[in-house]
Amino acid sequence: MTLTDYLPVYRLRLRTDRLELRLPDLDDLVALADQAAAGVHGPDFMPFATPWTECEPVERGRRTLRWQMGVIAGMTPEKWMLPLVVVLDDQVIGMQEVGAKDLKVTREATTGSWLGFAHHGKGLGTEMRAAVLDFVFNGLGADYATSASFEGNGPSEGVSRKLGYKADGIEHHVLGDQRRVDNRWRLSREDWEANRKHEVAIEGLDDDVLAMLGLGDAGK
Structure with a gap:
């Protein structure tokens, strides 16, 4: 038996022109x-x-390290998060997460990410989110994807707008003694299709992976 026999999601690979996204092994971590x-x-x-x-x-x-390991260990079909590492020219440069709760019913997934500071400003944030959006809509058959960014986070907001998201209200968070405004963003399947700019190859998505992600016999 191998790791992918026990955790089939480790078979997943998302590839764009420049990037590969995958679940991390120990060296990746x-x-x-x-x-x-x-x-x-x-x-x-x-x-x-x-x-x-x-x-x-x-x-x-x-x-x-602790967060990545905990998220992978805590996956269930009802609630899961894939903390994918982003690889450029064989170098891990950041993390793109995608997750859902009761995906079979909600048909909605959410994303979040970060890049090493040295890799900002090169269009990589857009490309890596485009990769997981293709996975969400084309691979998993979702109807919506959501994201969020604090007010003032121009680069993240720019990625969302570029990929077709629309404003979806606000939430308030308290950091220290300050109130921060979190802007929510929502992307429909129709708006995703209208704004696709990156070709994405999805590898390793089979029935075992779909079952781990809560789709099971219902498929896509």
């Missing part, structure tokens, strides 16, 4: 922790509802 330790964002803006980056570099890497 170390490389991702290195990216986190080196920095994820500038000092003047916190993009995360949980400020996990506010610590020393080694602790940022350690938190990354």
Whole structure:
């Protein structure tokens, strides 16, 4: 038996012109922790509802490892998250997550991501989100994808608008003693199809993977 016999989702590969997205092995986890330790964002803006980056570099890497392992270990067909590493030229450069709750019924998935700071501003954020959107709509047959970005996070908002998302209301979060506005974004299948700009190859998506993601006999 191999790892993919027990966890078929490890067979998944999403490929674009420049990127490969996959679940991380141990070497990938170390490389991702290195990216986190080196920095994820500038000092003047916190993009995360949980400020996990506010610590020393080694602790940022350690938190990354723990979070990734915990999310993978906690997957169930009813509620799951795939914390995919993003690979460019054989180098792990960041993380793109995609997840859902009761996907068979809701037909809705959500995404989140981060890139090592050195890789910002190169269009990679758009390309990696396009990869998981193709997986969500074309691979899993979802009707909607959602995302969110704090007010003032221009790059994330730009990716959402470029890919066809529409504003979907706001939420308030408290970070420290400050109220932060979180802008919600929603993408329908129709708007995704109208704004597709990246070709995506999905590999390893079979009945065993679909069952792990809550689709089971219902398929797509």
